[in-house]
Amino acid sequence: MSNHTQNQKNRGLGVLAIIVCLLIWQIVAVYIVKFTFILPAPTDVFSAFMELARSGTLIRDFEESMIHFAMGLGTAVVVGIPIGIIMGWSRKLDAFLNPIVEIIRPIPPLAWIPFAIIWFGLTLYSAAFVIFIGAVFPIIINTYSGFRNVPRIFVEAGKMLGCTKNHSLIRHIAFPAALPSVASGIRIATGVAWMCLVAAELFGVSNYGLGKNLWQYYNLHRMDCVVVYMLILGLIGLLVDMILRYYIDHHFLKWQTNEVA
Amino acid sequence: MGNLKIHDLCQSFAREDKSHLTVLDHLNLEITGKEFVCILGASGCGKTSLLRLIAGLDEAESGSILLDGEEIKGPNPKVGFVFQEYSLFPWRSVIDNIAFGLEMKGVPADERYKTAERYLELVNLTQFRNCYPSELSGGMRQRVAVARALALDPVLLLMDEPFGALDAQTRNMLQTELLDIWEKTKKTIIFITHSVDEAVYLSDRIVVLTPRPGRICKIVPIDLPRPRNRTSVEFATVRRDILDLINKNCSVQ
Numbered sequence: 001m002s003n004h005t006q007n008q009k010n011r012g013l014g015v016l017a018i019i020v021c022l023l024i025w026q027i028v029a030v031y032i033v034k035f036t037f038i039l040p041a042p043t044d045v046f047s048a049f050m051e052l053a054r055s056g057t058l059i060r061d062f063e064e065s066m067i068h069f070a071m072g073l074g075t076a077v078v079v080g081i082p083i084g085i086i087m088g089w090s091r092k093l094d095a096f097l098n099p100i101v102e103i104i105r106p107i108p109p110l111a112w113i114p115f116a117i118i119w120f121g122l123t124l125y126s127a128a129f130v131i132f133i134g135a136v137f138p139i140i141i142n143t144y145s146g147f148r149n150v151p152r153i154f155v156e157a158g159k160m161l162g163c164t165k166n167h168s169l170i171r172h173i174a175f176p177a178a179l180p181s182v183a184s185g186i187r188i189a190t191g192v193a194w195m196c197l198v199a200a201e202l203f204g205v206s207n208y209g210l211g212k213n214l215w216q217y218y219n220l221h222r223m224d225c226v227v228v229y230m231l232i233l234g235l236i237g238l239l240v241d242m243i244l245r246y247y248i249d250h251h252f253l254k255w256q257t258n259e260v261a
Numbered sequence: 262m263g264n265l266k267i268h269d270l271c272q273s274f275a276r277e278d279k280s281h282l283t284v285l286d287h288l289n290l291e292i293t294g295k296e297f298v299c300i301l302g303a304s305g306c307g308k309t310s311l312l313r314l315i316a317g318l319d320e321a322e323s324g325s326i327l328l329d330g331e332e333i334k335g336p337n338p339k340v341g342f343v344f345q346e347y348s349l350f351p352w353r354s355v356i357d358n359i360a361f362g363l364e365m366k367g368v369p370a371d372e373r374y375k376t377a378e379r380y381l382e383l384v385n386l387t388q389f390r391n392c393y394p395s396e397l398s399g400g401m402r403q404r405v406a407v408a409r410a411l412a413l414d415p416v417l418l419l420m421d422e423p424f425g426a427l428d429a430q431t432r433n434m435l436q437t438e439l440l441d442i443w444e445k446t447k448k449t450i451i452f453i454t455h456s457v458d459e460a461v462y463l464s465d466r467i468v469v470l471t472p473r474p475g476r477i478c479k480i481v482p483i484d485l486p487r488p489r490n491r492t493s494v495e496f497a498t499v500r501r502d503i504l505d506l507i508n509k510n511c512s513v514q
Contacts, residue, residue, distance in 0.1 A: 153346055154348065154350060160316060160410070162366055163361075164336055172361075179352065255353075255393040256395075
């Protein structure tokens with residue numbers, strides 16, 4: 001009970017910090033900077049938000065961005081996990097694939113933008129491609145290390161209980177044992193994917209999207225609208241991470257929560 | 262059922278300097294069905310290596326192991342194993358851990374849960390059915406591991422210092438429970454330990470190994486009637502004899 005009220009008090013502190021921050025921002029913008037192009041005040045940002053929301057641009061950009069994001073991240077999960085599994089399970093395939101992964105991995109995802117445009121044109125596929133490149137490597141690496149670190153005793157216990165074939169060992173022993181690592185790979189990938197999304201859209205691989213219009217409004221010198229897009233990008237990023245974390249902890253890693261909490 | 266014949270078994274490991282470390286040296290041993298045998302020896306005498314060979318987890322350099330006339334060539338559902346470390350799958354609940362072997366065998370869900378429930382009851386953990394291993398104490402985890410190994414109804418149960426990590430009180434309790442389970446299920450049990458007290462309390466016969474290379478030093482039958490009393494004079498005498506034997510004849514030369 002006391003823990004609960006303590007949590008509520010702490011949450012109150014967080015809200016207070018945001019209010020103080022907004023007040024200082026407003027005062028600095030209105031009385032010191034006095035120039036909305038350099039620093040739009042919170043009130044300017046709020047009215048810009050209302051304007052954008054009413055015109056429907058924001059919703060359309062949001063939808064477009066979420067499509068890019070889901071396509072890129074989804075493909076990264078579907079491609080990255082199997083690659084991580086085969087590299088983590090078989091020493092031979094690891095030796096074969098590792099050089100390729102290690103050479104491609106350090107290339108910043110944004111360096112792929114020219115080819116994304118040439119290969120896919122100004123379609124949603126090119127944005128999804130850049131996001132895919134950013135997201136797939138953390139997933140491969142984490143799945144790989146999760147599989148490498150499966151305790152030998154689980155594999156041997158499985159063998160003694162009649163789970164002897166490679167595919168059933170992977171499915172029933174190694175994958176569940178590696179799941180915490182796979183899940184954290186997906187979480188890292190989500191963060192990277194979100195950053196790549198803005199950059200990919202910003203470089204013109206798409207005609208709509210949150211990142212695209214952030215840049216568009218900069219060109220129009222509407223800095224209040226730029227701030228709206230910045231805040232929305234931050235909030236969605238936070239929300240996606242929270243949903244993912246909740247979903248992972250409650251559906252896949254229930255067995256771990258006791259040890260963590 | 263559960264007759265084990267070990268013939269001329271040799272095992273060695275390559276060291277980093279390419280020399281060979283002989284772990285087991287021409288070991289011969291026969292264990293008859295439904296017998297409770299403890300293998301006793303100092304750490305590093307090849308006890309675990311021997312057990313892993315019987316389990317089919319490792320391959321022997323030479324020699325053979327026959328279980329009911331059939332050579333052991335790999336992990337076999339007729340052989341159950343309880344590991345020294347905690348080996349329960351942490352992502353599965355207690356009941357799903359016990360049912361794992363049956364699930365691998367393709368037993369339909371309702372039937373395998375029925376069987377698993379029975380073994381859960383055998384180790385007295387019915388109220389922990391849906392817990393995850395992380396919620397259990399060390400002793401409970403090993404009891405679940407015993408139930409999991411028994412659920413496949415093996416003829417031979419191998420136990421590698423299963424109570425080694427537990428406190429003395431829990432350990433004594435689990436030993437009594439294990440004997441009870443053995444009475445009920447009548448498996449052949451090979452139990453590895455370095456505790457003389459544990460070996461005398463549990464076994465029909467104690468196999469004392471010499472360390473490096475592992476050879477059988479002596480096989481001691483324990484004729485004390487069960488239930489054995491750890492504090493009785495007879496128990497103490499047997500214990501002292503075995504300790505003497507280890508100190509005089511079965512230690513490193």
